[in-house]
Amino acid sequence: MEGVDYLADERKKTEFDVEEMKIVWAGSRHTFEVSDRMAKLVANDPVFRKDDRVMLARKDLFKNTLRKATYAWKRINELRLSEEEASKLRSFVDEPAFTDLHWGMFVPAIKGQGTDEQQKKWLPLAYKMQIIGCYAQTELGHGSNVQGLETTATFDPQTDEFVIHSPTLTSSKWWPGGLGKVSTHGVVYARLILDGQEHGIHGFIVQLRSLEDHRPLPGITVADIGMKFGSGAYNTMDNGLLRFDHVRIPRDQMLMRVSQVTRDGKIVQSDVPRQLVYGTMVYVRQTIVQDASIALSRAVCIATRYSAVRRQFGSSNGGPETQVIDYKTQQSRLFPLLASAYAFRFVGEWLKWLYTDVTQRLQANDFSTLPEAHACTAGLKSLTTSVTADGIEESRKLCGGHGYLASSGLPELFAVYVPACTYEGDNTVLMLQVARFLMKTVSQLGSGKPPVGTISYMGRIEQLMQCRCAVKKAGDWLNPNAVLEAFEARAARMSVSCAQKLSKFSNPEEGFAELSADLVEAAVAHCQLIVVSKFFEKLQQDIPGKGVKRQLEVLCGVYSLHLLHKHQGDFLATSYITPKQASLANDQLRELYSQVRPNAIALVDAFNYTDHYLGSILGCYDGNVYPKLYEAAWRDPLNDSVIPDGYEQYIRPLLKQQLRVAKL
Ligand SMILES: CC/C=C\C/C=C\C/C=C\C/C=C\C/C=C\C/C=C/C(=O)SCCNC(=O)CCNC(=O)[C@H](O)C(C)(C)COP(=O)(O)OP(=O)(O)OC[C@H]1O[C@@H](n2cnc3c(N)ncnc32)[C@H](O)[C@@H]1OP(=O)(O)O
Numbered sequence: 001m002e003g004v005d006y007l008a009d010e011r012k013k014t015e016f017d018v019e020e021m022k023i024v025w026a027g028s029r030h031t032f033e034v035s036d037r038m039a040k041l042v043a044n045d046p047v048f049r050k051d052d053r054v055m056l057a058r059k060d061l062f063k064n065t066l067r068k069a070t071y072a073w074k075r076i077n078e079l080r081l082s083e084e085e086a087s088k089l090r091s092f093v094d095e096p097a098f099t100d101l102h103w104g105m106f107v108p109a110i111k112g113q114g115t116d117e118q119q120k121k122w123l124p125l126a127y128k129m130q131i132i133g134c135y136a137q138t139e140l141g142h143g144s145n146v147q148g149l150e151t152t153a154t155f156d157p158q159t160d161e162f163v164i165h166s167p168t169l170t171s172s173k174w175w176p177g178g179l180g181k182v183s184t185h186g187v188v189y190a191r192l193i194l195d196g197q198e199h200g201i202h203g204f205i206v207q208l209r210s211l212e213d214h215r216p217l218p219g220i221t222v223a224d225i226g227m228k229f230g231s232g233a234y235n236t237m238d239n240g241l242l243r244f245d246h247v248r249i250p251r252d253q254m255l256m257r258v259s260q261v262t263r264d265g266k267i268v269q270s271d272v273p274r275q276l277v278y279g280t281m282v283y284v285r286q287t288i289v290q291d292a293s294i295a296l297s298r299a300v301c302i303a304t305r306y307s308a309v310r311r312q313f314g315s316s317n318g319g320p321e322t323q324v325i326d327y328k329t330q331q332s333r334l335f336p337l338l339a340s341a342y343a344f345r346f347v348g349e350w351l352k353w354l355y356t357d358v359t360q361r362l363q364a365n366d367f368s369t370l371p372e373a374h375a376c377t378a379g380l381k382s383l384t385t386s387v388t389a390d391g392i393e394e395s396r397k398l399c400g401g402h403g404y405l406a407s408s409g410l411p412e413l414f415a416v417y418v419p420a421c422t423y424e425g426d427n428t429v430l431m432l433q434v435a436r437f438l439m440k441t442v443s444q445l446g447s448g449k450p451p452v453g454t455i456s457y458m459g460r461i462e463q464l465m466q467c468r469c470a471v472k473k474a475g476d477w478l479n480p481n482a483v484l485e486a487f488e489a490r491a492a493r494m495s496v497s498c499a500q501k502l503s504k505f506s507n508p509e510e511g512f513a514e515l516s517a518d519l520v521e522a523a524v525a526h527c528q529l530i531v532v533s534k535f536f537e538k539l540q541q542d543i544p545g546k547g548v549k550r551q552l553e554v555l556c557g558v559y560s561l562h563l564l565h566k567h568q569g570d571f572l573a574t575s576y577i578t579p580k581q582a583s584l585a586n587d588q589l590r591e592l593y594s595q596v597r598p599n600a601i602a603l604v605d606a607f608n609y610t611d612h613y614l615g616s617i618l619g620c621y622d623g624n625v626y627p628k629l630y631e632a633a634w635r636d637p638l639n640d641s642v643i644p645d646g647y648e649q650y651i652r653p654l655l656k657q658q659l660r661v662a663k664l
Pocket residue numbers: 094095096100101104135137138143144145146147177275276278279281282284287288291292295370371374412413416417420422423424425426429430433436
């Protein structure tokens with residue numbers, strides 16, 4: 001029935017001010033207002049419809065994306081949207097496109113690694129989209145190992161040019177988004193060669209296609225790499241391959257903020273550390289952490305609303321069956337994901353602050369916080385994307401059979417999201433970077449340089465190695481200090497244990513390789529501690545609105561205690577807690593689930609997602625799921641005719657043949 005809210009009874013149970021929670025989720029009233037306006041603008045424009053997307057074949061899918069992306073650009077200009085509004089609008093269009101890489105990597109690479117003159121030359125063209133760029137780093141043979149890239153950039157002093165070349169098949173660029181069919185330019189990463197000497201990996205702005213007829217320029221071979229995981233999904237993107245056959249570019253197209261090559265072919269290092277060549281990855285990893293909370297909250301919103309609609313078993317005297325959300329097993333799978341979405345939102349907000357802070361420091365030639373920024377962005381990218389990808393799949397299972405329908409929105413969300421565990425750094429490779437940072441920190445303890453920031457807890461290593469959990473009853477686990485100390489002691493002890501084992505190896509690199517699985521576990525423990533502590537820090541802030549802070553405290557409890565329960569092996573093995581204390585944590589967790597239950601629908605309403613953006617019948621705001629599923633089935637092209645295409649050719653002869661067999 002039109003206009004009936006099937007979740008109204010659920011919404012009546014709410015114990016907090018949802019409108020205020022929307023502001024907390026958005027980050028500020030201003031961000032909420034911009035988001036809300038852009039989401040509605042996209043939802044109300046038929047050009048941005050996406051319910052037909054899963055039916056499209058690759059070529060139509062790609063063209064459809066071009067149409068939407070260029071229309072979005074037209075609207076951005078017509079409405080004179082700010083950068084913030086434009087970026088929100090693009091995200092609500094909700095379709096991976098070349099524009100993600102143009103705005104998300106090409107422009108930031110020039111901003112971060114280009115000199116002032118280079119920025120002055122290239123950015124205005126990019127801002128007007130008079131050139132379209134991609135980020136061409138990964139090759140067929142090397143992705144994780146950036147130092148292993150094979151593409152060469154050899155300086156020719158005769159002509160004052162670099163010669164960009166792909167010497168082997170494995171040196172072909174492979175994967176860059178937007179490269180396959182759209183980009184006119186790329187920031188291409190290559191080994192710098194000066195007078196026969198190698199000088200590491202640097203970025204170069206290379207024109208790839210003609211601005212007149214879009215044909216590849218001489219010496220350039222470029223194409224799409226082919227279909228990817230899932231139908232629809234990330235196949236809207238033209239991930240590309242690229243080969244160079246001695247392509248010449250002017251010397252001033254090497255991005256020269258970190259190192260400069262002079263007219264006579266000499267390299268000059270600026271004060272800036274060479275790791276800044278990796279700066280774009282740090283920037284994008286930070287945005288990926290923010291996006292993780294968005295993707296996870298979408299899945300959780302769908303699974304929560306549907307869990308309140310869906311009923312199974314438990315009917316007495318002909319009354320309604322039990323809402324599946326009331327099953328403790330459903331709650332124990334769903335509510336930690338809901339809490340994780342909020343936790344990732346807050347840690348993402350903090351990481352954005354950290355990134356802004358490190359950027360300002362770099363501009364003032366203060367490079368001291370770069371290693372921590374790298375470890376935090378790498379580790380949190382790894383942790384949040386892994387949990388989110390698994391969480392989307394768990395949300396699909398939480399929706400039973402209907403979760404497997406494309407119209408639930410979950411299969412596509414999963415297929416689009418899951419490469420986040422790989423791109424911008426494979427999640428294991430990134431956790432190993434965190435482990436290196438941890439081992440370095442442990443090895444420097446006592447050197448007189450106290451650890452700061454997210455690693456400052458290591459400064460209390462002696463206390464953390466000896467302390468024992470003081471929890472006596474379940475309610476003691478609501479004390480933030482008890483929880484924080486538990487996570488700090490676990491992380492510190494796991495790191496120290498790895499460091500002790502490492503010290504037994506005569507070759508540290510061999511030791512690191514041998515112990516890498518343990519090291520990853522220590523790094524995960526450290527990253528989980530960061531998320532927990534940033535959630536607690538959020539709760540220290542002034543949070544207005546009836547019951548809002550209380551709900552966040554409950555979610556923070558769910559987030560930390562479900563981790564404690566899930567990883568109790570770590571906490572027990574490091575002897576910080578006893579089995580009894582682990583069991584009390586679980587008792588408290590169950591109690592917290594009961595407190596989430598009446599507020600669950602309101603907690604997902606606070607994400608403020610339009611039905612268009614959610615793209616899910618199971619997650620629709622009014623909960624009117626069954627009629628919508630029934631109608632959607634009839635819209636499938638297979639139901640255009642009662643007798644399917646192919647009946648005469650295949651089904652009829654088959655049935656006849658079976659008759660003949662029966663007669664024999
Ligand atoms: C329906 C729709 C629904 C939902 C959609 C939802 C979400 C969409 C979300 C987002 C969209 C975003 C993006 C678009 C998608 C895809 C784009 C993808 C792009 C890419 O993938 S680009 C390629 C990325 N490649 C990588 O990440 C490679 C990973 N490898 C590395 O980073 C390095 O090689 C590695 C592993 C760090 C090792 O490097 P290397 O061997 O050189 O270093 P060392 O280990 O020797 O370390 C040297 C030294 O340097 C320090 N360091 C390393 N990296 C950095 C850094 N980045 N910054 C600062 N410092 C760094 C390291 O710690 C060492 O320091 P030390 O000497 O120990 O002090």
